[in-house]
Every structure is written in structure tokens, then in C-alpha cells.
Amino acid sequence: MITTPAILKAERSVVDGPIERIVIKGVSKSFNTRQNKGRRGAAAQPFLAVRDFSLEVREGEFLSVVGPSGCGKSTLLDLLAGLEAPSGGTIYLDGKPVAGPNQRVGIVLQGYALFPWRTVRKNIEFGLEIKEVEKKERLRISQHYIELVGLGGFEESYPHELSGGMRQRVAIARALAYDPEVLLMDEPFAAVDAQTRETLQEELLSIWERTGKTVVFITHSIDEAIFLSDRIAVMSSSPGSLKSLLEVDLPRPRKTDRSSVRFGQLRHEIWELIQQNGHGQRQLEEQLVIKEAEELLVIRTPVRA
Amino acid sequence: MMAVTFTERLRRLGLGVLGILLFFALWQFVTTVQLIPRSLVPPPTKVLEVFFENLLAGKLTDPTLFSLSNVVLGLALAIVVGITLGFVVGLYLRRFDQIVLPFFRICEKLNPFALFPIFIILFGIARLEKVMVVFWVSLWPLLFSTVDGAHGLDRVLLKSALSMGAKRGKLFTKVILPLMLPPLFSGLRLSATLAFFMIIASEMVGANDGLGWLYLVANHAYNLPLMYGIILFITLLAIVINALFSFIERRFHLWKPSVSFD
Ligand SMILES: Nc1ncnc2c1ncn2[C@@H]1O[C@H](COP(=O)(O)OP(=O)(O)OP(=O)(O)O)[C@@H](O)[C@H]1O
Ligand SMILES: [Mg+2]
Numbered sequence: 001m002i003t004t005p006a007i008l009k010a011e012r013s014v015v016d017g018p019i020e021r022i023v024i025k026g027v028s029k030s031f032n033t034r035q036n037k038g039r040r041g042a043a044a045q046p047f048l049a050v051r052d053f054s055l056e057v058r059e060g061e062f063l064s065v066v067g068p069s070g071c072g073k074s075t076l077l078d079l080l081a082g083l084e085a086p087s088g089g090t091i092y093l094d095g096k097p098v099a100g101p102n103q104r105v106g107i108v109l110q111g112y113a114l115f116p117w118r119t120v121r122k123n124i125e126f127g128l129e130i131k132e133v134e135k136k137e138r139l140r141i142s143q144h145y146i147e148l149v150g151l152g153g154f155e156e157s158y159p160h161e162l163s164g165g166m167r168q169r170v171a172i173a174r175a176l177a178y179d180p181e182v183l184l185m186d187e188p189f190a191a192v193d194a195q196t197r198e199t200l201q202e203e204l205l206s207i208w209e210r211t212g213k214t215v216v217f218i219t220h221s222i223d224e225a226i227f228l229s230d231r232i233a234v235m236s237s238s239p240g241s242l243k244s245l246l247e248v249d250l251p252r253p254r255k256t257d258r259s260s261v262r263f264g265q266l267r268h269e270i271w272e273l274i275q276q277n278g279h280g281q282r283q284l285e286e287q288l289v290i291k292e293a294e295e296l297l298v299i300r301t302p303v304r305a
Numbered sequence: 306m307m308a309v310t311f312t313e314r315l316r317r318l319g320l321g322v323l324g325i326l327l328f329f330a331l332w333q334f335v336t337t338v339q340l341i342p343r344s345l346v347p348p349p350t351k352v353l354e355v356f357f358e359n360l361l362a363g364k365l366t367d368p369t370l371f372s373l374s375n376v377v378l379g380l381a382l383a384i385v386v387g388i389t390l391g392f393v394v395g396l397y398l399r400r401f402d403q404i405v406l407p408f409f410r411i412c413e414k415l416n417p418f419a420l421f422p423i424f425i426i427l428f429g430i431a432r433l434e435k436v437m438v439v440f441w442v443s444l445w446p447l448l449f450s451t452v453d454g455a456h457g458l459d460r461v462l463l464k465s466a467l468s469m470g471a472k473r474g475k476l477f478t479k480v481i482l483p484l485m486l487p488p489l490f491s492g493l494r495l496s497a498t499l500a501f502f503m504i505i506a507s508e509m510v511g512a513n514d515g516l517g518w519l520y521l522v523a524n525h526a527y528n529l530p531l532m533y534g535i536i537l538f539i540t541l542l543a544i545v546i547n548a549l550f551s552f553i554e555r556r557f558h559l560w561k562p563s564v565s566f567d
Contacts, residue, residue: 011313081463081468101467101468101470103470106469107468109461109465109468111461113465115465115466126466126469130470130471132477158480178470181564291505
């Protein structure tokens with residue numbers, strides 16, 4: 001495995017300042033949704049899921065994204081992974097526009113998205129097979145990650161024989177196994193119990209520290225975001241946009257910090273930011289959205305058609 | 306499907322065999338005491354006797370091989386055409402499927418019995434026509450199950466595969482094909498059953514070989530025991546074909562299709 005030593009990177013950033021790995025520039029995404037009013041009368045209704053989103057993700061940074069359900073977090077991740085094309089704006093990976101999926105970017109999708117006909121081992125080896133890594137090497141790597149996520153003994157089990165938390169761990173191991181430089185994770189610890197969750201958080205941090213990967217991490221847990229991240233992006237919904245970007249100024253390691261004063265302050269701050277996206281404001285915004293989306297669609301029609 | 310223990314399976318098999326034996330016993334009884342005249346329904350002992358006479362004389366060999374080989378040929382053709390066409394329509398022609406699919410649905414609904422004379426005009430009454438009949442009837446279940454399967458492909462799994470760099474060939478062989486196996490097999494099984502059903506029927510309309518033709522010959526000779534014998538034989542073959550596909554299906558389904566609610 002090729003890894004960038006942390007020291008080397010630190011030196012570089014002293015010289016050049018932070019390096020931007022991903023640049024998201026004025027990105028918006030609208031979906032054509034079909035209202036279920038029978039096939040004929042249903043016109044395609046544009047729905048603006050993400051609006052004018054700009055953010056720079058630094059090389060080697062751990063960035064979390066929090067926000068209310070449905071605010072477009074998963075959509076944002078799909079855009080970053082090149083699985084969806086933005087309706088407006090551009091995303092750059094190391095200076096090049098993202099035009100499609102790229103093996104340098106790995107994603108752990110929300111839910112498990114495991115291949116039901118493949119065993120745990122075969123699931124984890126999928127990306128390696130695509131990369132045409134030879135069999136022996138595949139076996140070595142998959143075994144390493146199976147043990148890392150604590151699934152030793154379940155190598156030959158099928159996904160339907162595993163618990164939710166175990167499946168989630170397979171998904172994490174699968175994304176790690178083909179060693180992408182950028183790791184996108186969509187609520188990867190949502191289905192595991194508190195204890196496993198803490199273990200996995202620490203495991204993830206140690207992998208991140210060792211490998212210097214850039215991580216974009218979606219979570220519903222404010223505590224998790226604070227514990228893990230260098231920075232936290234707070235999103236607001238209808239349409240999804242960046243509300244605020246916070247620097248987490250807690251020293252690492254943060255194992256004992258969860259009850260510290262600063263931790264509490266950050267927790268409160270983020271909580272307030274999410275709450276502000278209240279209901280009174282939402283209806284007004286929604287009307288605005290429809291207008292904007294209509295405009296967007298008029299401009300963008302040739303692309304879609 | 307629930308896992309069935311060996312003893313439970315044995316018990317079910319036993320009960321099934323018992324039912325069949327009871328049926329034959331009843332048949333024997335009814336014909337022996339002449340509740341139904343023997344000129345209409347011969348007793349099963351007589352049916353089996355005449356049937357095995359013919360079987361041992363080799364009279365059934367050629368017709369059976371003729372019928373089965375036509376099923377195999379027609380089915381093979383339908384597999385190639387139906388699955389290919391299904392993939393093309395289901396995966397790549399999604400824009401046009403509202404034009405193409407209704408047409409195919411109508412083709413499927415055409416009564417195949419009504420088509421026999423047309424097939425005979427077009428292809429004669431020899432092997433070619435039989436293969437075409439089998440091809441025609443087994444094409445549609447295969448085509449539609451492929452299209453439905455392609456439309457129902459799990460988008461999240463595709464996304465997941467794409468994100469790991471799978472493209473074209475590998476995406477197809479490593480993800481799309483395995484995802485499609487369950488619908489493909491159910492289509493194939495339906496087609497095979499239908500094909501065997503239809504080959505017999507078409508051989509009774511116009512043919513010079515095959516089990517359906519032999520049945521007709523027995524009918525014209527008023528050889529009732531042989532007629533009943535052939536009916537039993539055809540049923541047995543249908544059961545064997547079905548069991549064969551169940552076996553293949555089980556072999557290929559090491560995994561259970563996951564039930565998802567999203
Ligand atoms: N393919 C799609 N077609 C139409 N609408 C979509 C599509 N994908 C997402 N949306 C809509 O975009 C909005 C954002 O969805 P997204 O999944 O990104 O939310 P999220 O922030 O990840 O939510 P959660 O926290 O519940 O996972 C939602 O309102 C959703 O209905
Ligand atoms: Mg989501």
C-alpha cells in the first residue's frame with residue numbers, strides 16, 4: 001500500500017499552505033421527479049436538491065457533513081463520487097473536473113449496497129477484481145480488512161446471514177480495500193451499536209492518520225462529527241445548501257474530550273445551526289425553490305433532453 | 306422458501322406417491338367392475354402393458370427424440386434471441402420501450418393455436434416448423450422476464466459497482482448478470498414448460514413424427530391403451546423437465562435475493 005507519511009504532508013502544507021483536494025464550485029443538482037398522478041397528466045417536476053454549493057476539501061482532511069434529513073447530503077456525495085452529474089457548477093478533483101466515477105474516490109453508500117450473491121470476502125475483493133489485482137494479493141488484502149473491521153470467521157458468509165452492523169462493516173472494508181485516496185462515507189456507522197460505533201470511529205481515525213486519506217463523512221450524530229473531524233460543514237435544507245463551516249479546534253487525540261467544555265460548546269453551536277432551519281422559514285423557501293428550479297430547468301433543458 | 310428437512314421431504318414424497326397409487330387403484334377398480342365401459346377407458350394394467358410393448362419395440366424412441374430435440378432447439382434459439390433482445394430493450398432502449406413493449410405484448414397475446422396453420426404455410430410440417438413454434442411460444446416469457454429484470458435492477462448496487470470502477474464488460478458480468486439470474490431462470494422455466502406443451506399440440510395439428518403425431522396415429526387406429534399410455538408418458542416428461550429446472554435453479558441460487566423495502 002502506498003501511503004503518504006503524515007510528516008511529509010505537514011511539511012508541504014507549511015510551505016504551500018493547505019492543498020485543496022476537492023473543489024466544489026457553485027454546484028447545484030435538480031432532479032426530474034414525476035408526480036404520481038397517473039402517467040399522462042404528470043409533467044416532469046424539477047426538484048432542486050442542492051443549490052449553489054461551494055466548498056473546498058483540503059488534502060488529507062477529515063471533513064464531516066451534518067444537516068437535517070433530506071437536505072441533500074447523499075446527493076452531494078453522489079456528485080463528489082461522479083455518480084451523478086451536477087446540474088450546474090463544477091467539482092474538481094486535484095484540479096480536474098470530475099466527469100464520472102473514479103477509482104481514486106471510494107464511497108460507502110448509505111445502506112449497505114452489498115452484493116447479495118458474494119460472500120463477505122468476495123464483496124471486499126470487488127474493487128480489487130476490477131483493478132485486476134492478482135488472486136493471492138487480493139486474498140491478503142481482503143483478509144487484512146476483514147480482520148480490521150472485526151469480521152474474522154465470517155469470510156464465507158453471505159450478506160443475508162449477517163446483522164445490520166456487520167453488513168455495514170463489510171461495506172466499510174470494501175471501500176477501504178481498493179485503497180482510494182479520497183473516502184466518502186454516508187452515515188457508515190448508523191446501524192451499529194454504541195460500543196461498536198466507538199471502536200469503528202477510533203479504527204477509522206487510525207486508518208486516516210496512517211494513510212493520510214481525505215475523508216468526507218456524513219453523519220446524523222453531532223458528537224460523532226466533532227469527535228472525528230477537522231472541519232464540519234452544516235447544511236440547511238430546501239434546497240440543500242451550505243449553511244456554515246466550522247473548524248474543530250480540539251487537539252487530537254480526542255478520546256477523553258467528549259465531556260470537555262469546548263466539546264459542549266461546539267455541540268451546542270452546531271445544534272443551533274441545524275435548528276435554525278425551522279418550519280416557518282421553510283415554506284417561504286420552498287416557493288422560492290420551485291421558481292428557481294423552473295428557471296434552472298429552462299436553462300438546462302438541452303442537457304437533460 | 307423455507308428450508309425443508311430431509312425427513313419432511315421424504316414424508317411429502319411418500320404422500321405424493323400414495324396419492325398417485327390411490328388414483329391408479331381407483332382406476333383399476335372402476336374399470337374392472339365395468340363402472341365405465343372398457344371400450345372407453347381401459348384398465349391401467351392394460352395401458353401399461355400396451356405402452357411397454359410399444360416402448361420395447363422402439364416405437365416411441367424416434368417420436369420422443371423428435372419432440373424433445375425440437376424443444377431443445379427452439380428453446381435454445383429463444384434463449385439467445387429473447388435474452389439478447391430483452392437486454393437491449395431493457396437496458397439500452399429505455400426511451401423506446403414504450404413503443405416496442407406494447408407491440409411485443411400483443412405478439413405474446415396472439416393465440417399460438419391459431420398461429421399453427423400460418424406456421425405450417427410458412428415453414429411446412431417438418432422439423433423447421435416445430436422449432437419455430439417452440440421458438441415463438443418460449444420467446445416471450447424469456448424476453449419479458451429479461452426486460453422486467455433489467456428495469457428492476459437495484460440502482461444502489463449499480464452505483465456501488467460503478468464507484469469501484471466497474472465499467473461495461475465487468476459491470477455486466479460481475480453485477481448485472483448475477484442480479485438478473487433469478488428473473489432469467491423463472492422466465493426460462495416458464496418457457497420450457499410452455500414449449501413442451503406446445504410441441505405436442507402442434508404435432509397433433511400437422512406432423513409426420515413426434516409424440517403428438519404418435520398420439521394421433523394411436524387415436525386413428527382406435528388404440529385406446531396406447532393413447533392413455535402416451536398421455537401418461539407426456540405427463541411424466543413434463544414433470545422431469547420441471548424437476549430439471551428446479552434443480553438447476555437451486556444450484557445457481559446459493560444466495561437468496563434480498564428483500565428490500567426502499
Ligand atoms: N434520484 C432522485 N430523484 C428525485 N429526487 C431525489 C433523488 N435523489 C434524491 N432526491 C431528493 O433530494 C433530496 C435530498 O436527498 P438526499 O438523499 O441527498 O438527502 P440526505 O440529506 O442524504 O437525507 P438523509 O439524511 O435522510 O439520508 C430529497 O428531498 C430527495 O427526495
Ligand atoms: Mg442520505
